[in-house]
Amino acid sequence: MDRQLTSRARLLKAGRRPYNRAVPSAEIAYLFRHAVLRDAAYQLQLPGDRARLHALALEATEACFGGRPPEPLPMSGTGSGRYQSHPIDARANDLATHAGLARKGLIGAAESQLAEMEAVLRHYLRRAAEHTESHFRIEASEVLWRELASLTTGAERGEVLRRAGFAARKAGRSAESERLFGESLAAFREAGDRKREGMALADRAGLSWDLGRREQADRDWEAALTLIRTSGDRRATGVALGQFATFLKETGQVDRAERTSEEALAIHREVADRRSEGIALGNLANLYLETGRVEKAERTYEAALAIHREVRNRRFEGVAIGNLANLCSETGRLERAEVLHEQALSIHREVGNRRSEGVALSNLGSLFVATGRTEPAERTFELALSASRDMGDRRSEGITLANLAYLFQETGRNPQAERALEQALSLQRAIGDRRTEGAVLGNLAGVYRETGRTKQAVGAFEHAIAIHRAVGNRRFEGIHLCDYAQVLIVEGRVEEAHRAFRTGAAILREVGDFKTLETKTSALRDSCSKAGVPPLEDARDSAPE
Known part of the structure; x- marks a missing residue:
């Protein structure tokens, strides 16, 4: 029975309707009987005949799409490139199933026949895995990569396992991801593929960062970059440096992150890798925004967006539009921000x-x-x-x-x-994630303040502000300094409140967040009024004209 009908029969057996509209009970009964009869007819065939039927179904489906797609470059080879889609890929999973069942019926046949059908099975498993991955069906892609790994050897197997590990990481299956990365590394080391060993180490570093293992992530990144650089593959080096720059930014090493981003960008331009150039520009724009360089960030987002559209990278086009929307929100352009957020959301849904x-x-x-x-x-x-x-x-x-x-x-x-x-x-x-930890901790301090727990609020604000300074998060440093000033007013520490608000207001002006500054200025005036304290000079002068 084909997969679509099997799935449909399961829906019927579970008492769920496969359509959104109401379905008459007679139609349900007909569909159910049809599914059962088809399955019975299939099971009555001899194993060899069933295998030939699957081979015939494979041939017929390929003919409908103009024949079998060209064999892609080996995944472990130099210049293996990105996934090139083909119209048949939507049926690749079914074709892999047909190939696998046809192969089972060839037991005892000539070696050449078995090898040929196994090659077809590998071909469609890879196409199915890449297709589901490109459509963000992460769990399905992991299953397919793992099935393909059982049919490959050497560096090819290492690369397939790396892709399976990456899918498991994205799906939140950390233990399985770690195991798969370990197997991938072992396969690359055995095959002597130093570059891809470095790529697997970089992926494992990302997983270690997800799990809060900062020291392990640092070690893996250092080893990964050494291996990839010494391979002489400039394109792979540029991609790895871009990923490393994001890691540096998220761990608060802002200056080093910027230098690394610029190095990656230079390599992308050197090798004419426009797709990676667009991604690197978007990441660099994020860094500019988070360190208060708003105008430079906006120009860089626009440059990234132009490249994504040029190379038809819809996924990152949506990401760049969303980041630009955030910038507009932070600088008070709320109507434009909403339009951009809706555009980004539409693209994300379009590409899945x-x-x-x-x-x-x-x-x-x-x-x-x-x-x-x-x-x-x-x-x-x-x-x-x-x-x-x-x-x-x-x-x-x-x-x-x-x-x-x-x-x-x-x-x-x-x-x-x-x-x-x-x-x-x-x-x-x-x-x-120290950057987000600081933002959340400062917000929690605000709840302590509003519920009268000023001592807890002071401690939480001081901790949050220290984190913001350590990771270079200028905007939240400014926001939480202004909030901290309100708590200090309640505590009677007026001079300290004055200094905190003045510093925070200057930062918010620097990053161009005048809307937040206006809100914080008004809130401080209210705090001063309730405490019977004259309004601070900075609070009177902080709001924009």
Whole structure:
């Protein structure tokens, strides 16, 4: 029985309708009987006849698509390149099944026949794995890569296992990912493929970072870059440096991250790798934004977006548009930000990028909060959490929980806000994300302040501000210094409050976040009024004209 009908029969047996519209019971009964009869007819065939039927189905399907697609370059070879799609790929999983069942019926046949059908099986397993991966069906791609690994040897097997490990990591299956990366490294070492050993080490470094194993990640990155550089493959070196720059930024090594990003960008231009150049520009723009260079960040996002459109990289086009939307939000251009967020969300859904869909929904929810639309904001945050949890994306889940906590604060639900922030803080500490940990901790300090726990608030703000300075997060340093000033007013530490607010306000002006500055200025005036303290000079002069 073919897979589509089997799936359909399962739906019927489970009492669920495979259509959204109402289906008459007579039609259900007919479909069920048809499925059972087809399955019975199939099972009555002799094994050899069934194998020939599968081979015939394989041939007939290939003929419908103009024949078998060309054999791709070996995955372990130099210049193996990116996945080149073919119309037949939507059926590649079915064709792999036909090839596998046809091969089983060839037991005892000539070696050449067995080898030929096994090659067909490998061909379609690879196409199916790459197709599902490109459509963000991560768990399905992991299964297919692992099945392909059982049919490959040497460096080829190492590369297939690396791809399976990467899929397992994306799906949040950390233990399985670690095991697969270990097997991949062993295969590359046995085959003497130093470059791909370095690539596998880089992937394992990313997993170690996810798991909060900072020292292991540092060691793996150092070894990975040495191996990839010494291989002489400039394109691979540029890609690895770009990934390493992101790791450096996330661990607070901002200056080194910028230098590494610029080195990666120079290599991409040297080898005319436009796709990687666009990605590197987007990452560099993120760094500019997070260190307060707003105008430079906007220009760099626009340059990245132009390249993504030129090379038709829809996935990263959506990511770049979303990042540009965040910049517009942070600089008070909320109408444009909303339009851009909707564009990004549409692209993520078009290409099936569920992970980025969750991020875009969270950002859109924050924009709804900023514009006073609390009910749609809460619904949007719930959708974002669902997407992040489906993908095992703990970092994005934590960020969305923090955004949801802010909504709870704005609507007077401080206990819910505190619980959400504690969950978010636990997630970020578990994966070692210092930048987001600082932001969440500062927000939790705000809840302590609003619920009268000023001593706890002071300690949490000081800890958060120290993290912001360590990782170079200028915008949140400014925000939380201004919030810290309000707590100091309540504590009667007026001069310290003056210094904190003045420093925070200067940072917010520097990064161009005048809307937040205006909000913080108004909040400080209220705090001064309640405490019977004259308004601070900086609070009177901070709002933009």
